[in-house]
Amino acid sequence: MSDFAATALLERLSRVIHNDAHASGLKPTQWEALRFLARANRVSRSPGALTGFLGVTKGTVSQTLQALERKGLIEKTTADGDRRGVKLDLTPAGRTLLADDPLTDLDASLAAMPPEARDQLSTSLERLMTEMLARRGGRAFGACRTCRHFTRGHREGAPYFCALLRAPLSREESEQICIEQETTA
Amino acid sequence: MSDFAATALLERLSRVIHNDAHASGLKPTQWEALRFLARANRVSRSPGALTGFLGVTKGTVSQTLQALERKGLIEKTTADGDRRGVKLDLTPAGRTLLADDPLTDLDASLAAMPPEARDQLSTSLERLMTEMLARRGGRAFGACRTCRHFTRGHREGAPYFCALLRAPLSREESEQICIEQETTA
């Protein structure tokens, strides 16, 4: 039982975050799914990608998505190009609900901290996250722009380009979460 | 959607911790309960105290405790002095199981960090925790020794004393979690 102070604090903070996430008639997992879909790029808005992101089985994700659909927060359509796939999109109602995201509380608490302390925290958490992911072979799920397949100014219309999907990227897309993201080595 | 980087990281870390906590046939909440009972002092090893610690309803706690009892990890006895109360204690099996605590992974990851980074993290998390608790009027659940009712050397046998419960405290007890704990102002 070595137990650094940070371990207990993170455990407790996790619990607080979890408890808060029972707002607006959603469950914690449903909020996480909703947030992911709001931030994921086109190719990542699928049940499979969400499965990888949440780290649960596809069965669970399937049910969570059904719940969100029942509540009218997301919409399912057949993916174009592959009729096995399902494309997920937030409905206007889903987008509106995000304004009540209980995680806003955490943001507010962070805002109340001195900026250097906040930056320190981010840096340390990032390092810890990397450690944890390495320990289990999980993916980082970072933003498109931090990916090694990301290049700039390849075509006229779009400012960026994805070398893996061979697709042009808008500025907005470059900030989104991508399942294929691999941090630059 | 202000969203500091730390918010996303904490959300994600919470999920990782949650996922890991499905080990050894226990559920995340059961692990949390088990850990609490291992660290709580005499007066705090009750369903009521655990309810406050977890921040869920007493009904939920009641069921979780039944599950732990069924698995032979805890033992319930009537509290002495108040026949409504239930006293909780880990069984040897429960104590043994704690060696497989999935949170050990987090500890290991922290151990891999440079010491100063780790200390920075603790400090920042502590500050954040305080902020969050103030925002909702939650309790800190700190160690007995950090309480304002804690005094030293009051009686011959025991080195410390609780002014609230008017009870002598051993060195070990002074390190445990107490529901009545109020941080010194």
Add this chain to the structure above:
DNA sequence: TCCTTTAGTATCGAGTCGATACTGTCTCAT
């Protein structure tokens, strides 16, 4: 003594979650 508070349990309904089994769809090597 009655009345209220307090500690905990019982039960319900919605949801999570792993496990397992299943239906389509795509892909590729023959």
Add this chain to the structure above:
DNA sequence: ATGAGACAGTATCGACTCGATACTAAAGGA
């Protein structure tokens, strides 16, 4: 082209969480 296997999702089960509500029993006060 076609048949085998990989792949994307869904269906169902059982154990559990969790809030809500209703309940029992003991304690304590006026």
